[in-house]
Amino acid sequence: MKMSPKLEHTVDAPWMCSGCGYMMDACAPLEGENVAPETGDVSLCMNCGRVYWREGRSWRPITEVERASLEPESRRELTLAEFHRGRVIKEDLAAKPGRA
Numbered sequence: 001m002k003m004s005p006k007l008e009h010t011v012d013a014p015w016m017c018s019g020c021g022y023m024m025d026a027c028a029p030l031e032g033e034n035v036a037p038e039t040g041d042v043s044l045c046m047n048c049g050r051v052y053w054r055e056g057r058s059w060r061p062i063t064e065v066e067r068a069s070l071e072p073e074s075r076r077e078l079t080l081a082e083f084h085r086g087r088v089i090k091e092d093l094a095a096k097p098g099r100a
C-alpha cells in the first residue's frame with residue numbers, strides 16, 4: 001500500500017474507533033492529492049485497521065454490502081491493511097514529524 005509522499009491530510013471532527021478506542025481527528029488519501037472525504041469513501045483506523053465508510057460528515061463501520069460494492073483492488077488493499085492491523089499507516093506516520 002502506497003502512502004502520499006507529503007502526507008497532507010484533512011482535519012475532521014474527532015471520532016473514536018469502535019474497535020480499539022483510538023481517537024482520530026484527520027484523514028488522508030493513500031495516494032494522490034489530498035481531498036476532503038465524501039460519502040462512499042472508505043478509511044481505516046490507524047491503530048487497528050478497522051474499516052470505515054464515510055456517510056455525510058462522519059465515519060461509521062463499513063457494512064458487508066458496502067464492502068462488496070468496492071472495486072476488487074480496493075477490497076484487496078483493505079484486507080491487507082486489516083491483516084497488518086494498520087501497521088503500514090502507523091509506521092509511515094512514525095517516520096514523519098508532527099501529528100496525523
Ligand SMILES: [Zn+2]
Pocket residue numbers: 017018019020021022045046047048049050
Ligand atoms: Zn481501531
